[in-house]
Amino acid sequence: MNLPLPPVLVVDDEKNMRRSLQLMLNDEGYAVRAAESAEEALALIAHEEFFMVITDARLGGISGYELLGKIHSQWPELPALMITAYATPKLAVEAIKAGAIDYLAKPFEPEELFHAVARCAERYRLLRENAALRSRAGDVFSLEQIVGESSKMRDLRQLIRTVAATDARVLVLGESGTGKELVAGAIHSLSPRRNENYTRINCAAIPEQLLESELFGHERGAFTGAIKQKNGRVEEADGGTIFLDEIADMGKPLQAKLLRFLEDGSFTRVGGTDELRVNVRLIAATNRDITQAIATGDFREDLFHRLNVVQFNLPPLRERGDDVLMLSAHFLKSFRAKMNKNINGFTASAQQRLLAQRWPGNVRELRNVIERALILETSHEIQPASLPNFAGEAHLQKGHGLAPAPDESLDTALERLEKEIIQNTLEQNNFSLTRTAERLKMTRHALRYRMQKLNMKIAGENGEMAATGHND
Numbered sequence: 001m002n003l004p005l006p007p008v009l010v011v012d013d014e015k016n017m018r019r020s021l022q023l024m025l026n027d028e029g030y031a032v033r034a035a036e037s038a039e040e041a042l043a044l045i046a047h048e049e050f051f052m053v054i055t056d057a058r059l060g061g062i063s064g065y066e067l068l069g070k071i072h073s074q075w076p077e078l079p080a081l082m083i084t085a086y087a088t089p090k091l092a093v094e095a096i097k098a099g100a101i102d103y104l105a106k107p108f109e110p111e112e113l114f115h116a117v118a119r120c121a122e123r124y125r126l127l128r129e130n131a132a133l134r135s136r137a138g139d140v141f142s143l144e145q146i147v148g149e150s151s152k153m154r155d156l157r158q159l160i161r162t163v164a165a166t167d168a169r170v171l172v173l174g175e176s177g178t179g180k181e182l183v184a185g186a187i188h189s190l191s192p193r194r195n196e197n198y199t200r201i202n203c204a205a206i207p208e209q210l211l212e213s214e215l216f217g218h219e220r221g222a223f224t225g226a227i228k229q230k231n232g233r234v235e236e237a238d239g240g241t242i243f244l245d246e247i248a249d250m251g252k253p254l255q256a257k258l259l260r261f262l263e264d265g266s267f268t269r270v271g272g273t274d275e276l277r278v279n280v281r282l283i284a285a286t287n288r289d290i291t292q293a294i295a296t297g298d299f300r301e302d303l304f305h306r307l308n309v310v311q312f313n314l315p316p317l318r319e320r321g322d323d324v325l326m327l328s329a330h331f332l333k334s335f336r337a338k339m340n341k342n343i344n345g346f347t348a349s350a351q352q353r354l355l356a357q358r359w360p361g362n363v364r365e366l367r368n369v370i371e372r373a374l375i376l377e378t379s380h381e382i383q384p385a386s387l388p389n390f391a392g393e394a395h396l397q398k399g400h401g402l403a404p405a406p407d408e409s410l411d412t413a414l415e416r417l418e419k420e421i422i423q424n425t426l427e428q429n430n431f432s433l434t435r436t437a438e439r440l441k442m443t444r445h446a447l448r449y450r451m452q453k454l455n456m457k458i459a460g461e462n463g464e465m466a467a468t469g470h471n472d
């Protein structure tokens with residue numbers, strides 16, 4: 001990483017001292033800004049970035065010690081070096097107490113100064129590098145994190161691998177909680193850009209007026225409160241990937257600017273005139289019906305086509321069959337370790353209940369349900385009683401289960417309802433197949449056949465608890 005070093009700020013009320021410090025430091029390759037008072041220095045620090053401050057102890061107005069104190073409290077990461085006229089241990093202690101990281105007594109050798117400045121430069125670089133590393137390592141995404149062996153999920157992983165290798169733009173669609181963020185992260189992590197920044201912006205979480213400045217940056221004075229020039233996140237993402245989450249929530253004026261950016265990577269900071277250019281790969285996602293948003297005029301169709309080079313459609317959890325159990329086991333394992341609980345799995349009836357759910361909140365909802373179940377469970381297996389009363393909840397959202405999900409066919413919706421009805425009746429009858437069949441006015445044989453067709457697990461025949469195993 002080759003990080004440019006911002007200037008050092010020299011504060012001294014004596015013109016000659018300022019000049020000689022400036023010359024010495026320039027000769028060593030440092031950029032220098034000078035201020036003749038603490039007041040001026042504080043104003044500069046508020047607007048510009050410096051890697052360190054060098055101040056004389058005695059200044060007109062506010063003293064050097066007070067300046068150190070203010071810097072220390074407001075910009076704790078900005079190191080300051082103090083220059084004093086007399087070297088007494090007492091003054092040195094004062095300087096350090098006020099927040100100086102070092103002090104020099106006049107007269108000093110240039111080498112002493114350079115040594116102290118070089119240390120601060122090194123420190124600055126380390127801090128910046130760590131921050132950059134942290135922002136990259138914060139979320140480590142991989143394909144293995146995307147749990148599921150249903151054919152849809154296998155295809156999805158294959159598509160991620162294929163698309164990651166390219167620079168193609170990706171639009172990730174899917175209901176809330178289906179794993180869009182995981183997919184976006186995995187694409188970046190598997191791409192040739194994986195060692196560069198991955199920048200994520202949630203367009204719905206940032207007020208519209210601020211979103212443009214967040215994305216493209218602003219010049220100083222562009223609007224009230226813009227006291228510093230600020231780089232846009234697209235600049236931060238240069239060379240890497242930017243993930244625009246909840247893209248359908250972006251307002252129309254910004255959509256036009258994004259369109260231009262997508263055409264050639266060029267943009268202008270808010271309040272600026274210079275045309276800047278970066279090289280970023282864009283991934284966008286939304287859980288909204290984007291076709292609908294285009295139809296109502298809320299989303300630009302031309303922008304949609306620009307974004308939609310490769311489209312990922314994440315299936316809702318209810319269409320992933322046994323993945324529900326696999327995910328449940330996965331979440332059980334991860335929460336079990338955190339909670340330090342000795343729970344080994346799910347009883348067959350608990351599994352059946354999980355399988356029969358509609359999961360409007362998808363994987364996120366399942367995750368929460370498993371976490372809660374682990375908290376409630378007192379035995380070594382999750383029992384149905386530790387799962388939420390889905391049937392009761394469905395009752396509350398009256399008629400909800402009857403409406404098909406956005407891309408659900410009538411047949412799939414009917415199957416889902418059938419499953420729910422059978423599951424609820426099983427529960428009401430203590431999982432006795434005989435009594436459930438009676439209640440549903442069908443033969444046991446017909447019920448078993450129906451459950452098999454619906455991919456519902458059917459238990460062994462011995463005893464009341466009929467639904468307790470994988471074997472038929």
Ligand SMILES: Nc1ncnc2c1ncn2[C@@H]1O[C@H](COP(=O)(O)OP(=O)(O)OP(=O)(O)O)[C@@H](O)[C@H]1O
Pocket residue numbers: 145146147148174175176177178179180181182183286287327363364367
């Ligand atoms: N296939 C999966 N395997 C393991 N965990 C998953 C999977 N899919 C989703 N998750 C987990 O479920 C939660 C929700 O996923 P994510 O945040 O990616 O959803 P989303 O599609 O972005 O939802 P929203 O539209 O609400 O933002 C996360 O904790 C994520 O780690």
Ligand SMILES: [Mg+2]
Pocket residue numbers: 180181245
């Ligand atoms: Mg999301």
